Amino acid sequence: MARYKTVIHWFRRDLRLSDNTALHHASKDSEQMVPVYIASDWKSDHHWTGPGRQAFLCGCLESLSNNVDHAGGRLIFRKGDQVEELRKLIHETEAEAVYLNCDPDPFGREAEKRVKEVCREIGIEYHDFQDVVLHGADEILTGSGNPYKVYTPYSNNWFDQEKPEGVEGVRTIHTPGSIGKGDLPRVGDWGMKFEGDLVREPGEKAARRRLKRAVEDVISDYSEMRNDPSADATSHLGADLRYGTLSPREVFHRAEEAFNASRSEANRKSIRTFQKQLAWREFFMAILHHYPEVLETDFNPGWRGLSWDDPGKGDSFERWKDGKTGFPIVDAGMRQLRESGYMHNRVRMITAMFLTKDLHIHWRHGEAHFMKYLLDGEIANNNGGWQWSAGTGADAAPYFRIQNPWTQSERWDPEGEYIKRWVPELEKVNPKRFSKPPENQGKLCADYVEPMVDHKTEREETLARFKKHKEG
Numbered sequence: 001m002a003r004y005k006t007v008i009h010w011f012r013r014d015l016r017l018s019d020n021t022a023l024h025h026a027s028k029d030s031e032q033m034v035p036v037y038i039a040s041d042w043k044s045d046h047h048w049t050g051p052g053r054q055a056f057l058c059g060c061l062e063s064l065s066n067n068v069d070h071a072g073g074r075l076i077f078r079k080g081d082q083v084e085e086l087r088k089l090i091h092e093t094e095a096e097a098v099y100l101n102c103d104p105d106p107f108g109r110e111a112e113k114r115v116k117e118v119c120r121e122i123g124i125e126y127h128d129f130q131d132v133v134l135h136g137a138d139e140i141l142t143g144s145g146n147p148y149k150v151y152t153p154y155s156n157n158w159f160d161q162e163k164p165e166g167v168e169g170v171r172t173i174h175t176p177g178s179i180g181k182g183d184l185p186r187v188g189d190w191g192m193k194f195e196g197d198l199v200r201e202p203g204e205k206a207a208r209r210r211l212k213r214a215v216e217d218v219i220s221d222y223s224e225m226r227n228d229p230s231a232d233a234t235s236h237l238g239a240d241l242r243y244g245t246l247s248p249r250e251v252f253h254r255a256e257e258a259f260n261a262s263r264s265e266a267n268r269k270s271i272r273t274f275q276k277q278l279a280w281r282e283f284f285m286a287i288l289h290h291y292p293e294v295l296e297t298d299f300n301p302g303w304r305g306l307s308w309d310d311p312g313k314g315d316s317f318e319r320w321k322d323g324k325t326g327f328p329i330v331d332a333g334m335r336q337l338r339e340s341g342y343m344h345n346r347v348r349m350i351t352a353m354f355l356t357k358d359l360h361i362h363w364r365h366g367e368a369h370f371m372k373y374l375l376d377g378e379i380a381n382n383n384g385g386w387q388w389s390a391g392t393g394a395d396a397a398p399y400f401r402i403q404n405p406w407t408q409s410e411r412w413d414p415e416g417e418y419i420k421r422w423v424p425e426l427e428k429v430n431p432k433r434f435s436k437p438p439e440n441q442g443k444l445c446a447d448y449v450e451p452m453v454d455h456k457t458e459r460e461e462t463l464a465r466f467k468k469h470k471e472g
């Protein structure tokens, strides 16, 4: 006999029926389930998201709703303060328990605390589960029980831990007929407009196709190919991991099966490199868990108060955002971001270093711009990536290791394929010219802007600012 008659499963960043820990337990423990998604009710001025991401979210919800229908249930939609909406739903449904998967970010954790309190007040059970990560922030600690601040020992420890197995998918859901369904969220609900097509098809089925492609065609050559921005040689699973259309367990274990099936040492090594990206994800989530102040300030206290330029002064920041800096690799990345909601990892580093080290603009401004456009925008990873690039973060690039955007183009895009794809004005330019500043600081071609700064001069300026701050 089931433990409860009716329970609520609160969907958050776990928008799938397969291998979903809380949903699995909610289903096992109850006769009927009310699966709910509660949309936030902020309007377009939210600085941490944009139309593309909301469109992706809406697509995932539509697909989830269809999948719940298929299982015989109904996905209920509510909008507003999550905790208050849950409180109302508990009363409306007479649910005896609330099930949810924990969110590693501080806002999610705060909501969980409040929901737990509401359940206690009403006198019903509260069940939360770890699902978004393979290992929680408090599981991977140094020998003395402290959080790691450096990635390599963290990832070694992470890799040594036994990985949790997945849980069985939920195939049947009974939702009481009396509950009003509510409306599927639309981008317009947040006062935003999304035009064009999403570069990634949203939803669990599409995510599963991406995983299949990643396992069959990407991860065996990942080490060799992943740094080539012109090749389609990474998994593109970021948004799926963000919204939970795939579980990290499934991604890890499918890669592990490929590892076990492979006889090639090179391919096996490559698969391990891929799996270690999941450790980067959890490393930054653990950093955010233990040091939530990183959302406001530099992780390294030694770099707080460093001198930065005002992004509102002059047009530097706008030119960077628009992909009109005159540095082809930077412009290609910024245009890829704006046009597709994605940017290759190598180019994320180059554009982030350019903003912080060549234009001297604080990483927080770049971080917010990325969050506005990236479909895979994830506050922990984005913050980690930005602080890494700026030299202020956990295990960051040392401040004096400043990438030269010209030589970076030569190294990662020697034929200029990536650059020409995103900066069509440069179509006819010899790619060799992308690896150094144009002669006499002139133009690479008539339709393309001159480099807005001299990299060597700005590099010296950055070194001087960091040095001065360190000494004073």
Ligand SMILES: Cc1cc2nc3c(=O)[nH]c(=O)nc-3n(C[C@H](O)[C@H](O)[C@H](O)COP(=O)(O)OP(=O)(O)OC[C@H]3O[C@@H](n4cnc5c(N)ncnc54)[C@H](O)[C@@H]3O)c2cc1C
Pocket (backbone or CB within 6 Å): 226, 234, 235, 236, 237, 238, 239, 241, 277, 278, 280, 281, 282, 284, 343, 344, 345, 346, 348, 349, 352, 370, 374, 376, 377, 378, 379, 381, 382, 383, 384, 385, 386, 389
């Ligand atoms: C400035 C900057 C900003 C970034 N912002 C984000 C962000 O908002 N969201 C995000 O998921 N990643 C971010 N990254 C990390 C990385 O660029 C993306 O995860 C990756 O490009 C996504 O493409 P993919 O899914 O094909 O990744 P793959 O290379 O196929 O990797 C598989 C998965 O591992 C994780 N991963 C890979 N690299 C990293 C990394 N360096 N740090 C953390 N997790 C990683 C992601 O979940 C990714 O989907 C950022 C990096 C930088 C330098």
